[in-house]
Amino acid sequence: MTMRALILGAAAGGGLPQWNCAAPNSRAAWDRSAAPRATQSSLAATGDGSAWALVNASPDLRAQIMATPDLQPRPAATHGLRNSPIVSVLLTNGDIDHVAGLLTLREGHAFDLFATEAIHEVLDANPIFAALDPARVARRRVGLDAPFELAPGLRATLYAVPGKVPLYLEGETVETGLVGEQTVGVALSDGARTLQYVPGCAAMTADLAARLNGADAVLFDGTVFHDDEMIRECVGWKTGARMGHMAMAGPQGSLAAFAGVEAGRKVYVHINNTNPVWRPDAPERAEVEAAGWEIGFDGMEIAL
Template sequence: MSQNARDTAPTSRHGVVALSDTGAQWVLVNMAANVADRLQADAAASNHIGWCEAQHRAIVLTDAQVDHVAGLLSLRDGSPIDLYATPAVFEALSRSLPVLPVLQHYCGVHWHIIPVAGETQCASFRVEQLPHLEFTALATQGPTPPYLAEHETQSAAGHSIAIAVRDRDSGQRLFCAPGAVALGYTELDWMRSADCVLIDGLTTWPADEPEDDWQARRKVLLGVPPRAQGGACPDGFECASDGMVIDL
């Protein structure tokens, strides 16, 4: 399993995670505006993840935050988009921030529902482009997009998710939570068994959960954490950098 954080140099900007099982096809986790612009302007970056020749481009959304979805409209020219998201995220991007109706008039969007909603806090799903990887979505506590009306935020789950990914061939595991504000014990159970952990620099977790219990050999903070001194990561963590590559 390969993972790329697109762009180059330490950064606190929002980006994406690019996942692949064999290196032939790639799936992006979220789509920030600055990354979409680079995919359009930088042929090397676009070719690297195989989007130019792909019949379908695949994206998994962890939430509907503007910083994670603003780049979708920049992908309007090209092949259709296979979009994987929860019902709450699809609802937000269809009504409150109507990105999807606009894209339907250009490249087209194929909806793939991640069934985390209501009382369902955890669900497995498959990404067609990556048959060797198994995905699990976990409801997390994330910031509510300010553009949502109050009645749209009452769902028990689905506005923010983390994803746990397992390579069926190697058994290697990845835990990725780009927008989570706080992680609970359920998510931490998945993190403990992960070989690589990618979490937001602002994310917190219970104080009685020692990071020494995590078996991950790579622990990466996405964005410079506010507690870091001089941009340095806490002990045991790496700060994400543009263009970072992780092979598992």
């Protein structure tokens, strides 16, 4: 059986177009002209072709399920009136665009919710997530570098990547290069092939580069191309670095960082609505494609 992964949402928080944005990329997406539409960051994966795991639960999750037949209920005659092939959810951080979709899954379906202790503490502190009935939704605490079964035929291993706490937990001083349980990458494996999923990363370390090297596929944080592009576009004051995300360009960017990293496929995900790579004719897109990268899109399948 081939391990399969589906990009449910390729965009960063806000999606493309963002609901209140008329900047060039969003305008092109509203008009269905030079930029695609994309929902917020999430991945689905299966090891046996039947049971599926979600990696992050986007606020757009219901629409993503509607667009993905593999995730929809099976015939009632064989599976009952209420059923779902989704058997688990894994969280890579506590960001709104990765946890809000959990509330879509509150209608009594049993599944396992995997996260580090630090991320579970964020969920436990917010009473709204008590809507996930603990009698049906088992909250599984997993440690770093400890492989576990995420779904039948699919194992996952979490590892720390540089990042920061979610926006809603920021204090007066924000540390964007924290390395611990609050921001993680995940290695998905069927025992023969490995997919690395890192939708949020503030910097490339030697340990992280070594971990990603040799993967069959790497899906990596592509939030911004230029660190200051939100400022350039006059839609915000934060840089990519301030948000806890590497830029693609520049000496410290992901294009340079991956120069010595070999992978079967390299795909950018979690792409902000300001990023010029959304436009097929943009020189920035040509640059990333020339470096061997693909631009993720909603519905993109990675079959290994």
